[in-house]
Amino acid sequence: MSHLPEHLLVGYRNFMKGRYAAESERYVSLAREGQAPETMLIACCDSRSAPETIFDSGPGELFVLRNVGNLIPPFEPDQEFHSTSAALEFAVDVLKVKNIVIMGHGRCGGIRAALAQGGKPLKPGDFIGKWMSLIHTAAAAVASTSVMTATERETALERISVRYSLNNLRTFPQIKAREEAGELTLYGAWFDISAGELWAMNRETGDFERPSLD
Amino acid sequence: MSHLPEHLLVGYRNFMKGRYAAESERYVSLAREGQAPETMLIACCDSRSAPETIFDSGPGELFVLRNVGNLIPPFEPDQEFHSTSAALEFAVDVLKVKNIVIMGHGRCGGIRAALAQGGKPLKPGDFIGKWMSLIHTAAAAVASTSVMTATERETALERISVRYSLNNLRTFPQIKAREEAGELTLYGAWFDISAGELWAMNRETGDFERPSLD
Amino acid sequence: MSHLPEHLLVGYRNFMKGRYAAESERYVSLAREGQAPETMLIACCDSRSAPETIFDSGPGELFVLRNVGNLIPPFEPDQEFHSTSAALEFAVDVLKVKNIVIMGHGRCGGIRAALAQGGKPLKPGDFIGKWMSLIHTAAAAVASTSVMTATERETALERISVRYSLNNLRTFPQIKAREEAGELTLYGAWFDISAGELWAMNRETGDFERPSLD
Amino acid sequence: MSHLPEHLLVGYRNFMKGRYAAESERYVSLAREGQAPETMLIACCDSRSAPETIFDSGPGELFVLRNVGNLIPPFEPDQEFHSTSAALEFAVDVLKVKNIVIMGHGRCGGIRAALAQGGKPLKPGDFIGKWMSLIHTAAAAVASTSVMTATERETALERISVRYSLNNLRTFPQIKAREEAGELTLYGAWFDISAGELWAMNRETGDFERPSLD
Numbered sequence: 012m013s014h015l016p017e018h019l020l021v022g023y024r025n026f027m028k029g030r031y032a033a034e035s036e037r038y039v040s041l042a043r044e045g046q047a048p049e050t051m052l053i054a055c056c057d058s059r060s061a062p063e064t065i066f067d068s069g070p071g072e073l074f075v076l077r078n079v080g081n082l083i084p085p086f087e088p089d090q091e092f093h094s095t096s097a098a099l100e101f102a103v104d105v106l107k108v109k110n111i112v113i114m115g116h117g118r119c120g121g122i123r124a125a126l127a128q129g130g131k132p133l134k135p136g137d138f139i140g141k142w143m144s145l146i147h148t149a150a151a152a153v154a155s156t157s158v159m160t161a162t163e164r165e166t167a168l169e170r171i172s173v174r175y176s177l178n179n180l181r182t183f184p185q186i187k188a189r190e191e192a193g194e195l196t197l198y199g200a201w202f203d204i205s206a207g208e209l210w211a212m213n214r215e216t217g218d219f220e221r222p223s224l225d
Numbered sequence: 226m227s228h229l230p231e232h233l234l235v236g237y238r239n240f241m242k243g244r245y246a247a248e249s250e251r252y253v254s255l256a257r258e259g260q261a262p263e264t265m266l267i268a269c270c271d272s273r274s275a276p277e278t279i280f281d282s283g284p285g286e287l288f289v290l291r292n293v294g295n296l297i298p299p300f301e302p303d304q305e306f307h308s309t310s311a312a313l314e315f316a317v318d319v320l321k322v323k324n325i326v327i328m329g330h331g332r333c334g335g336i337r338a339a340l341a342q343g344g345k346p347l348k349p350g351d352f353i354g355k356w357m358s359l360i361h362t363a364a365a366a367v368a369s370t371s372v373m374t375a376t377e378r379e380t381a382l383e384r385i386s387v388r389y390s391l392n393n394l395r396t397f398p399q400i401k402a403r404e405e406a407g408e409l410t411l412y413g414a415w416f417d418i419s420a421g422e423l424w425a426m427n428r429e430t431g432d433f434e435r436p437s438l439d
Numbered sequence: 440m441s442h443l444p445e446h447l448l449v450g451y452r453n454f455m456k457g458r459y460a461a462e463s464e465r466y467v468s469l470a471r472e473g474q475a476p477e478t479m480l481i482a483c484c485d486s487r488s489a490p491e492t493i494f495d496s497g498p499g500e501l502f503v504l505r506n507v508g509n510l511i512p513p514f515e516p517d518q519e520f521h522s523t524s525a526a527l528e529f530a531v532d533v534l535k536v537k538n539i540v541i542m543g544h545g546r547c548g549g550i551r552a553a554l555a556q557g558g559k560p561l562k563p564g565d566f567i568g569k570w571m572s573l574i575h576t577a578a579a580a581v582a583s584t585s586v587m588t589a590t591e592r593e594t595a596l597e598r599i600s601v602r603y604s605l606n607n608l609r610t611f612p613q614i615k616a617r618e619e620a621g622e623l624t625l626y627g628a629w630f631d632i633s634a635g636e637l638w639a640m641n642r643e644t645g646d647f648e649r650p651s652l653d
Numbered sequence: 654m655s656h657l658p659e660h661l662l663v664g665y666r667n668f669m670k671g672r673y674a675a676e677s678e679r680y681v682s683l684a685r686e687g688q689a690p691e692t693m694l695i696a697c698c699d700s701r702s703a704p705e706t707i708f709d710s711g712p713g714e715l716f717v718l719r720n721v722g723n724l725i726p727p728f729e730p731d732q733e734f735h736s737t738s739a740a741l742e743f744a745v746d747v748l749k750v751k752n753i754v755i756m757g758h759g760r761c762g763g764i765r766a767a768l769a770q771g772g773k774p775l776k777p778g779d780f781i782g783k784w785m786s787l788i789h790t791a792a793a794a795v796a797s798t799s800v801m802t803a804t805e806r807e808t809a810l811e812r813i814s815v816r817y818s819l820n821n822l823r824t825f826p827q828i829k830a831r832e833e834a835g836e837l838t839l840y841g842a843w844f845d846i847s848a849g850e851l852w853a854m855n856r857e858t859g860d861f862e863r864p865s866l867d
Contacts, residue, residue, distance in 0.1 A: 014425035015412055015436055016264055016324045022280035023423050023436075030278065031421040041273050042332060042419030048272040050230055056312050058262040058288045059255050061277040064244065066236035070418065074272045077291040078308040079315050094292040094308050097356035098270050101293050101334060105353075110230045118256060120319060121311075139319075142311035198229055204284065205256030207245040209237050211228035222229055222237075363586045370584055372577040372599045374645045381595070385586045420649055431588045435634055442853035443840055443864055444692055444752045450708035451851050451864075458706065459849040469701050470760060470847030476700040478658055484740050486690040486716045487683050491703040492672065494664035498846065502700045505719040506736040507743050522720040522736050525763075525784035526698050529721050533762060533781075538658045546684060548743060567747075570739035626657055632712065633684030635673040637665050639656035650657055650665075 034069065041071045048074045050110040051102040053176070055081045059204040060116040074102050080121030081113055082145050083176035086183045096183070103185050103195065110196050111186075113176050115169040117203035122168050125150040146172045170219050173199040173212060248283065255285045262288045264324040265316040267390070269295045273418040274330040288316050294335030295327055296359050297390035300397045310397070317399050317409065324410050325400070327390050329383040331417035336382050339364040340375075360386050384433050387413040387426060462497065469499045476502045478538040479530040481604070483509045487632040488544040502530050508549030509541055510573050511604035514611045524611070531613050531623065538624050539614070541604050543597040545631035550596050553578040554589075574600045598647050601627040601640060676711065683713045690716045692752040693744040695818070697723045701846040702758040716744050722763030723755055724787050725818035728825045738825070745827050745837065752838050753828070755818050757811040759845035764810050767792040788814050812861050815841040815854060 013020070031038060051074045052062045062068065062075055076098040083095055102108045115122075125143035128150075143150070149171045153164050177197050181187045189195035199212030201219050210219040227234075245252060265288045266276045276282065276289055290312040297309055316322045329336075339357035342364075357364070363385045367378050391411050395401045403409035413426030415433050424433040441448075459466060479502045480490045490496065490503055504526040511523055530536045543550075553571035556578075571578070577599045581592050605625050609615045617623035627640030629647050638647040655662075673680060693716045694704045704710065704717055718740040725737055744750045757764075767785035770792075785792070788810070795801075795810045819839050823829045831837035841854030843861050852861040 013436075014427055014434065015326070015414060016410075018286070019264070019280045019326065019414075020436055022282055025281040026279055027421055029281070035421065038273075038418050038421060042417070045332070046272045046334075050233065051270075056265075056288050056290050056315065058260045058285045059252075061275075061282070061284070061287070061289065063275040063277050064284065065240055066233045067239040067243070068236055068275070070275070070278065071272045072232070072236075073275070074270050075275065075291050076270050077289050079311045082308070084306050091305055092298050092356055092359060093352050094296070094356060096352040097293045097335075100352045101270070105334065112229070112233065118259070120260075120315060138307050138310035138314045142306055142308060145306060196230075200229060200233075203256070204252050207241055207249070207252060213228055220228065222227075222234055366584055366586050370580050370595075372580050372603075373595060376644065376646045377595065377598070381584075381587060381591065384591070388586075422649075430590065432590045435636075441864075442855055442862065443754070443842060444838075446714070447692070447708045447754065447842075448864055450710055453709040454707055455849055457709070463849070466701075466846050466849055470845070473760070474700045474762075478661070479698075484693075484716050484718050484743070486688045486713050487680075489703075489705040489710070489712070489715070489717065491705050492712065493668055494661045495667040495671070496664055496703070498703070498706065499700045500660070501703070502698050503703065503719050504698050505717050507739045510736070512734050512736075519733055520726050520784055520787060521780050522724070522784060524780035525721045528780045529698065529762060540657070540661065546687070548688075548747065549739075566735050566738040566742045570734055570736060573734060624658075628657060628661075631684070632680050635669055635677070635680060641656055648656065650655075650662055 038070060046071050046074070046106070048072055048106060049108060050074070050112060051076065051099075051106075051108045053077075053081050053083065053111065053113045055079065055114075055116055055119055055121065057116060057119060059118075060114070060202060062114065065202055065209065074106060074108060078142075079139065080119060080125070080143060080146075080172065081115055081176065082121075082142070082172060083113070083179040084145055085179045099180070099183060099186065103183075103189060107194075109194070110198060111180060112198040112200055113173050113180075114200040114202060115173045116201065117166065117169065117205070119165070119169055122165055122172065126154050126164055126168060146175055149175060170199075170201055170212075173201065174217055252284060260285050260288070260320070262286055262320060263322060264288070264326060265290065265313075265320075265322045267291075267295050267297065267325065267327045269293065269328075269330055269333055269335065271330060271333060273332075274328070274416060276328065279416055279423065288320060288322060292356075293353065294333060294339070294357055294360075294386060295329055295390065296335075296356065296386060297327070297393040298359055299393045313394070313397060313400065317397075317403060321408075323408070324412060325394060326412040326414055327387050327394075328414040328416060329387045330415065331380065331383065331419070333379070333383055336379055336386065340368050340378055340382060360389055363389060384415055384426075387415065388431050466498060474499050474502070474534070476500055476534060477536060478502070478540060479504065479527075479534075479536045481505075481509050481511065481539065481541045483507065483542075483544055483547055483549065485544060485547060487546075488542070488630060490542065493542075493630055493637065502534060502536060506570075507567065508547060508553070508571055508574075508600060509543055509604065510549075510570065510600060511541065511607040512573055513607045527608070527611060527614065531611075531617060535622075537622070538626060539608060540626040540628055541601050541608075542628040542630060543601045544629065545594065545597065545633070547593070547597055550593055550600065554582050554592055554596060574603055577603060598629055598640075601629065602645050680712060688713050688716070688748070690714055690748060691750060692716070692754060693718065693741075693748075693750045695719075695723050695725065695753065695755045697721065697756075697758055697761055697763065699758060699761060701760075702756070702844060704756065707844055707851065716748060716750060720784075721781065722761060722767070722785060722788075722814060723757055723818065724763075724784065724814060725755070725821040726787055727821045741822070741825055741828065745825075745831060749836075751836070752840060753822060754840040754842055755815050755822075756842040756844060757815045758843065759808065759811065759847070761807070761811055764807055764814065768796050768806055768810060788817055791817060812841075812843055812854075815843065816859055
C-alpha cells in the first residue's frame, strides 16, 4: 500500500533532482529566515490556473489563497470560521504584503455554475451554489443578457467577479487603511489557458487589457 | 501606472517563452476538453509550500485548495459561505477526483499562532485565531508539553492537524461514501522546505514517514 | 563444548583476516601508547545502534558507554555503585576527552517501556522500570498527549531524554567546569536504523536536525 | 557552529555510502521487525575493545552493555538506579537472548586503577574507585603477589574479574533459572588489542585459551 499517489512521488523525485538541487541554498535560507513574500495572489482551485506556474514563481515569492472562483466575501466580524478572511489577515497584518492580486481565469467551473443557476442561491447543503451566490446579483444580470454568447457571458462574469472581489477587499478595514496609506496596491488579472493569455485589469477604468511584455 | 507588479510580468514572460512554448499543445487541449485532475491537493497559503513546485506538476494535474494551515472544518450544512466545503464538493461531485491529499508543512505560521494562543479561541474580528481554533483542543494538548522544544511542538501540531482534517473530510457524506466504495483515497503529507523533505502519512498508523524514492 | 558462540568465532576470524590484517600497525601502536580517544559516546545497548558501525569508527576512536536508553542519572556522590558515573569520570578526568555525545535512537525498547508505564516508577525488582523512571516526568507528559501516534510519542521521548541526560551531565562538577573552560563540548544525536537517518541536536535550540553531509 | 564533531560526520558519511548502502534491506527489515539478537555482550568502554569490530558483527547481532571494566555487580533488588541490572533484565526477560558473553581486555584502565588502590574503596565522589571496588578482594590478593610483573598482575585481574562477574550473573534469579533450563549459556572472553588476540574462557576449568579458528 503506497502512502502517496504514484504521480506525486514521481513529481517529487523530479523536484528534488531538478529545482531543489539547483536552488537548495534559497530553500535553506527561506527556512531559516522565514517567508517575506511581497505579493498575495488569490486564484481559483482550477488545475489549469496555478499561479506559481503562470508567473514562474520561485519559493517564497507568492502567498497564495485558492478557492473556487477566486472570490472574496465581504468583511464579516462574526464568530464563524472564515478561511478567506484568515488568509487576508495573515497576508496583510502579519506578512505586510505590498500587493494583492486577484486572478480570475477562463472556463471557470464555478462561474459556469453561477450562471447556470441564474444567480439564485441553491438549496442547503449545496456548498458550491451557496458560495457562488456571493456574486448572484451580477450573475443574474449577465445570465439575462441573451445577446451575448455563452462564452462571452462566462468571460464577462469571470471579470466582473474580480472587480466585485476587489471591492470586497476594501471592506476589510486594515486593507482599506493600508491602501490609502500607499502601503498596499490591489490588482486584478485574468488568465486563459488556451493561448496562455494573461490580461491585467486597468486600475483606473476596470477594463482588462493585455499587458505590454517588452 | 503598471497594472501588475513587475515581478509577475517578468515571471509571465518567462512562462510564455519557456513552459508554455514547450507545452502549448497540452494547454490548448486542456482548454478544449476541460480539466480532469485525478488529485485534489489541500495545502497552506505559505509561499514556501506550492504544491505544483514540490510535485513538479503540470497544468491540469492538481485541483488545489489553499488556506491558512491547510485545515478542513467539519461538515456543516448551514447557510454560511463555506469556501472549503465548496471546493471539496466541486472536486468530489463534479470532477470525481480519485485522491485527496492534505499537505501540512514545517514552520507554519498558522500553527505557530494556534500554539501561541494555547488553544483558546480569540476575540471576534481575529480571523486567524478563530480559524486556527478549529484545532484548539490539540493545540492546547501540545502547547502544554513543555519538555518538547518550540519547533518540536510545531512539527507535532502540524502533523496532528493533518490527521484532524482527514477525519473531518470523512464527515462529508459523499467523501465517506466514495471512500468506502473504493473510488476515493485520502492521503496525508508533510513537507519541510529546508532540506526539501517530504513525509507521507502511513495510512494505517497515522505516522509520517519518508517515502522510498527508488 | 565450544567456549564461545559460533557466530562470534566466525566474526572474529573475519576480523583477523580483514580489518586487523589491514590495520595491525595501528593496533600495535594503540596497545603500546594507550588509548587517547577525543570523543566519549553514550549509546543504547540496542543491537541496531552500534556507534562504531554508524560512525565507521576505528580502534581507539570512541570511548563508549552503553546502557538501556542511553540515560545519564544526575550526579549523586554517595556510596552506591554508579557505573555511569564511573565511566564519565574515567572519560573526563583520566582520558580528558574533548567531546561527549549522547546518541538516542528510534524504536527504543527502554523508551517504549517508560511510555507504557506512563511515567510511574515500577515495583522493586523491576530494574528496567526503575532505571527508565529517571525520565518519568517527561514520560508522563508525553504519554498523555493522545493526539500523537504511538511512534510520534516514542520519537518525542527519545529526543527529550537526550536533552534530559545532557542536562544531567552538567550536574557533574568536573564536566560543568571543563565545558565552561571551553575544554569539553556536549552533543546530542538521534539515529534511526530504518533509513539510516542520523539527526544532530542543535546546541542552541535543542532541536534535532539532519546534518549537512556535503 | 557544528552540531557534531567533524570526525563523526565523516564517519557517518562513510557508513551511508558503504555499509548502509550495501545492507539497506537488512536495516529496513530490522526496523520493521524489531531486534532479536541471540547474544548479549558485556564489554569495557575502552576505545580499543569494540565488540562489533572484534566480532565483525552486523546490525541486530549483538545486544551490548559497556561499562568501565565490564563488571557485573551482584543482584540487589533495592530502589537504586541500576543500569547494569536493567540491561540484563532487558536482554534476558524481554529479548530472551541465548548467550551472554563477558569480554575483558588487556591494558584495562579500570583494572589498573583497582590494582593501584590495592583493593581499597576510595573516598566518596571517586566513582571509578567505588565501582572497581566491586573486585577489591581479588584486587588486594593480586596486588600483593609481588612475584608477578605489573603486566602479569593486570592480566590476571582482568581474567579474574570476568569469572567474578560471571558468578554475579548467576545471582540474578532469572539468569540462574534459564541457565539451568538449558536456555541460556554464559561465556567469558578476553581480548588483547596488540596482536588482536582473542582468548575464550574454558567453561569447565575457568582457564583462558586461544580458540581454534579452523
